[in-house]
Structure formats: structure tokens, C-alpha cells
Amino acid sequence: GENVEQHPSTLSVQEGDSAVIKCTYSDSASNYFPWYKQELGKRPQLIIDIRSNVGEKKDQRIAVTLNKTAKHFSLHITETQPEDSAVYFCAASQKGGGGADGLTFGKGTHLIIQP
Amino acid sequence: NAGVMQNPRHLVRRRGQEARLRCSPMKGHSHVYWYRQLPEEGLKFMVYLQKENIIDESGMPKERFSAEFPKEGPSILRIQQVVRGDSAAYFCASSPAVGTQYFGPGTRLTVL
Numbered sequence: 001g002e003n004v005e006q007h008p009s010t011l012s013v014q015e016g017d018s019a020v021i022k023c024t025y026s027d028s029a030s031n032y033f034p035w036y037k038q039e040l041g042k043r044p045q046l047i048i049d050i051r052s053n054v055g056e057k058k059d060q061r062i063a064v065t066l067n068k069t070a071k072h073f074s075l076h077i078t079e080t081q082p083e084d085s086a087v088y089f090c091a092a093s094q095k096g097g098g099g100a101d102g103l104t105f106g107k108g109t110h111l112i113i114q115p
Numbered sequence: 116n117a118g119v120m121q122n123p124r125h126l127v128r129r130r131g132q133e134a135r136l137r138c139s140p141m142k143g144h145s146h147v148y149w150y151r152q153l154p155e156e157g158l159k160f161m162v163y164l165q166k167e168n169i170i171d172e173s174g175m176p177k178e179r180f181s182a183e184f185p186k187e188g189p190s191i192l193r194i195q196q197v198v199r200g201d202s203a204a205y206f207c208a209s210s211p212a213v214g215t216q217y218f219g220p221g222t223r224l225t226v227l
Binding site for chain 1: 158
């Protein structure tokens, strides 16, 4: 089955700096990679996703890059703000949109934005 | 359009009792997924269902756990004879036929 590794487990950055979280996956059949943000005691919320037919996707301060050859994908957050503090999870799926497949999650990155 | 609903939000059971967790998908969503999250860990896929069908239960323990998604009503995750190790947050997600999974607020199960 699929295995998703996520690094780092904790990331502390100064407010206004950029944050990068990296994930690798094992199954070359995976073709859908969402990122979820989870605040303490709350539900995971989708922040951005990417499908394997593109290499990069951007939404305001958030971007995701995908390297299919190396089987890794990364989340980039620019101009970090205090409300970005949360746990971020990457995930992978084989059915191109999650609509017919369970997601395999990384273990999460606790992002801390220092004022 | 209401999001994914789960109830109860908190559930306390003693060892050996049964736990029933409910999930109502978003309107228009026909696919339901259950995940378990242990403290300080990621989410682990348990089971994927469509109406009246279990599509993939590869992540669900073989014993004591069962899931259903009847033609009418919510999806139910049932845990029989609970043990302390079952204490976790259980999240349900739903999606349309092809699309993003949206998560519910979760049920936090505590086994005493």
C-alpha cells in the first residue's frame, strides 16, 4: 500500500517569513495530493490540492509543488501570519480526486509562527 | 449548504460497552469515509462506503468494528466491546463521485 512521509514534524518560523513542508510518497500510481490544515480540536480543512498532471499550483500565499519522478511534493506558505499556526497534513490518493479512494496521510507538521 | 455532520461530538464509554458514531454527509455527496486519529498523530483511513455498499474496508480492524451507510439515514461506525486503545478522534469525510473529501467535526471517543 501507499506510504507517505512528512517532514519536519515541527517547524517554527518568524512572522512574515516563509514556511516549507515536504512529503514523499511510495506508490507511483498515486495521482492526487491534498493538503489539510487542522487547528487544535477542530476538523481537518482542505487548503490546497494538486493532481499529477500539473507540477505547481498557487492560491494567494499558499503554493504546492509536485515532482512525480522523485515522488515528492511540498507546501509553501509565504508571508506567514499568526493564524497560520496549526498542524498541516499532506495526503495521497490513487483515484485522481479522492472521490473513490481513501486518503493516506502523513504524520503532520506542527507549524508555529513566532511573533 | 450544511457541511458534514457528526454526532455525538464527545462519547464516553466503559470498557466492554458499544460505541455508535454517526455521520451525515454533505448534501449531494454519495461517498463517505471514516478515519481515526490518535493523539499527536495523523489520520488513518478505516473504511470507504457508498449507499448500501462497503467499497473498501482495508483499514478497519477485522474484529469489533463495523460500518454501514444505509439507503436512508446517516452512516454509522460501530465499535463493539470497546477497549482503552479505541480512545481516539473519529472523523468522517464525504465527497461527490469525483472530488475533494470534506471532513466533519469528529467524534472524540473516550473509553474508561
